[in-house]
Amino acid sequence: MPLDPDALLRFLSGVHPYDALPEEALNALLPAFRTLHMAAGQDIYQYGKPLDGLYLIHSGGVAVRDRNNVQISQLGPRNSFGERGLGRDGIAVTSARTTADTLLLVLPKSDFLRLVETQPAAAKFFDRSRAARPKRPELATSPVETLMAREPLTCAPGETVQAAARAMAERRVSSICITEDGLLRGIATVRDLSGKVVAGALPFDTPISAVMTADPLSLPPSAIGSDVLHMMMERHIGHVPVTQGQRLVGIVTQTDLTRFQATSSAELVAGIAGAQDAQEMARVTARIPQLLVQLVGTGNRHDIITRLITDIADTATRRLLTLAEARLGPPPVPYLWLACGSQGRQEQTGVSDQDNCLMLDDSYSDEHEAYFKALADFVCDGLNICGYVYCPGEMMASNPRWRQPVGVWKAYFKGWIAKPSPEAQMLASVMFDLRPIGGTVSLFEDLQRQTLALAAKNSIFVAHMISNSLKHQPPLGLLRGFATIRSGEHKNTLDLKHNGVVPVVDLGRVYALQAKLSAVNTRARLEAAQAAGVLSNSGGRDLIDAYDLIAETRLEHQAAQIKAGEAPNNYLAPADLSDFERSHLRDAFVVVKSLQSAAGHGKGMLG
Structure with missing residues (x-):
């Protein structure tokens, strides 16, 4: 039996983002919703199938699973789901099944899209603005391999400075890389030729190796644009060779960066x-x-x-x-x-x-x-x-x-x-x-x-390190709640550093020790552990996703504090989050807890 308009209005008025809509807009939206009663254990939709629209839980529970049938979220009343698929021609990118007798409110796709296009609060909540259009490439985050020139001008160490200058003029480039058997040995620029050859009155048959910069600074293709910019700014250079090992694979110059805006x-x-x-x-x-x-x-x-x-x-x-x-x-x-x-x-x-x-x-x-x-x-x-x-x-x-x-x-x-x-x-x-x-x-x-x-x-040392990594626990309470700080200056908040990020940092360090991984960055450690088989594919995906959500929540919290004129810290009040955000943050903590449990019970690191 459908909800009457008054009951529906009362319910939506307590659910974000509907509680932030103008009264006129909310009243106009009410007729669009339809109700759907489902028993426990029923499929609401399946991966790759058409979606009816956006789903909102009025009562009951829903388990959302990924394409591999791995549960990624357990949702309760006032949580929305299905919005990700509505940006892909209405095709579901997850599957959903009821876990109890459930009453759902369904907002058809056309009404949902109109809502996020006309109401900023809804657009921000469902993040439609970024999902709906491709992001403009940004220099700071672009891989170096997408910025570099792939066939840099090269010559042998014994080439004359005159021949090198002629080659640079013909190619209209400002540098030449000196290589032996494909390995980078040095670099010479127009400035080297003018400052060392011309100003120094050197003979034109001087070997280029005599004026080159030997063993120049370089970056791997996996570096990002900010690495190039920062190296150029700090070291006062305009040319950065790109090497795989010692093998020259490209070069990035200031000219290559002109199409991007400096960050x-x-x-x-x-x-x-x-x-x-x-x-x-x-x-x-x-x-x-x-x-x-x-x-x-x-x-x-x-x-x-x-x-x-x-x-x-x-x-x-x-x-x-x-x-x-x-x-x-x-x-x-x-x-x-x-x-x-x-x-x-x-x-x-x-x-x-x-x-x-x-x-x-x-x-x-x-x-x-x-x-x-x-x-x-x-x-x-x-x-x-x-x-x-x-x-x-x-x-x-x-x-x-x-x-x-x-x-x-x-x-x-x-x-x-x-x-x-x-x-x-x-x-x-x-x-x-x-x-x-x-x-x-x-x-x-x-x-x-x-x-x-x-x-x-040393298995004893590794066991102690695993034990040490379990000292920081995710803030999970009973009955799907959070275990917040009980007293003091930060009472009723979550410590997103020590109980959020640090547990994952500690796990990443243990994985690195077990697999002898040289990576130091936590996300890089998790990816390397997954690639090395120390962490299973499913466990790795879940833990990386959970880490991303926790770390991003922490940064968003700090950014909000700075914008409010406050000093940033790591203490977040759950009340500052929407029901949707709280549910997913708790799911992330559950993933971390499960990986800690696997490590603590000696099940390897396979999650």
Whole structure:
């Protein structure tokens, strides 16, 4: 029996986005709805079949499954579903079945499309605006392989500068790559020819290898446009070769980027790269909150956003290292500055402290301590001025414990793995997220490889790391509710960092240890674990989707706080979410909990 208009109006008035519609628009929409009574266990629609329209649950329950018949959501009263298929000629992209006696309200496709086209609140809720039209490609997130010229001009090291200049003029390009057997050896530009050959009055038969930049900076095809922009801005170069291993596969120049609009993240990188002190850098990093708002508002994926924001911290660190060396003189022995924590994983948001360390060449001696203490203090103090506040646990290069020769670092990791005490587990968790930022990278490469191999072979250590990864639990309560914080400043909120993102970060780290994966970024670890078979395809898909939803909810929360003039944090009140958002967020937490359970019960990592 259909609902009478008054009952339907009362119900819709308590459901978003209908509660945000003008009274006239809501009243006009009422006749379009039809009711559908279904018993438990009935199919509402199936994947690939035509959809009747948008479904809204009045009472009862519905399980939504993907094309592989894996349940992705359990919905209750006031939840909508089916909207994704209405953007694809009315063909379902999921399947849905009742889990109890259910009363559904069905809004036909034509009325649904009219609703989202005319009512901004509905368009925002159902996200029709982005789904309905293709997104314009953006430089920051475009893969380098879509930007590069695939047949760069090349020559052999013994070619003369005159022949190289003639070839550049004929091709009308500003650079030439020097290769041997397809491997990149160097690059020469018009500036090299004018500044070194002409200005230096060199003979025209001078080998190009004499004026080229040997072993130039390069990027892999998997890099993204922001990597090119940031490298160009920071290093003051206009040509970036693209290599697969050492094999030259393309080149990106400033000319290749002119069809794209420069992103604000690149502007911040450029401002920091040219800054003369930490105070000048701080004026640039103060713009990061607005960058976060912009990136979230334009619909970028969370891992792209955090990568762009982390790039700014990386640039600030390298600039401070350069300024420190200018003040202190060249380092007495090779060193490497590394980031750990969220910077190490390229997962910084609007709330980040600093976590870093120094690895020193084993030729280091006590007489060098004053230099590296001054360098570490200079950089850590500068980062603090820039807004990357001191680590509360003093996990920074300014702490002598985390400023040691490579041999000491090897002993650290060996000891943590051999005797996995609670402190060792905590330190290993942080230090397994190390990523080189500036200095001699080779100091870390052997250490990372050896440590991963040593850790993977020690089943007791891995078991302790798994146990440690279960300490942060998703905030799931009884009866499909959330377990919110019970007291204090953040009472009745969810901690989207420690109970949302961190459980997935911890799982990703364990997968990386088990499979000896060198990836540090959490999403990259999950994808690599899935590819390596450490994480099953279904478990991997579910966990990545769950992580994406949790991380994006966190960023959207921070962006909303910034727009409201508040300092961003990680504490979200469930009441601020719609029923639809709460339901899907809880489903994401359930996925994480299930993968934690699989790890804790020794079922491998197959989810």
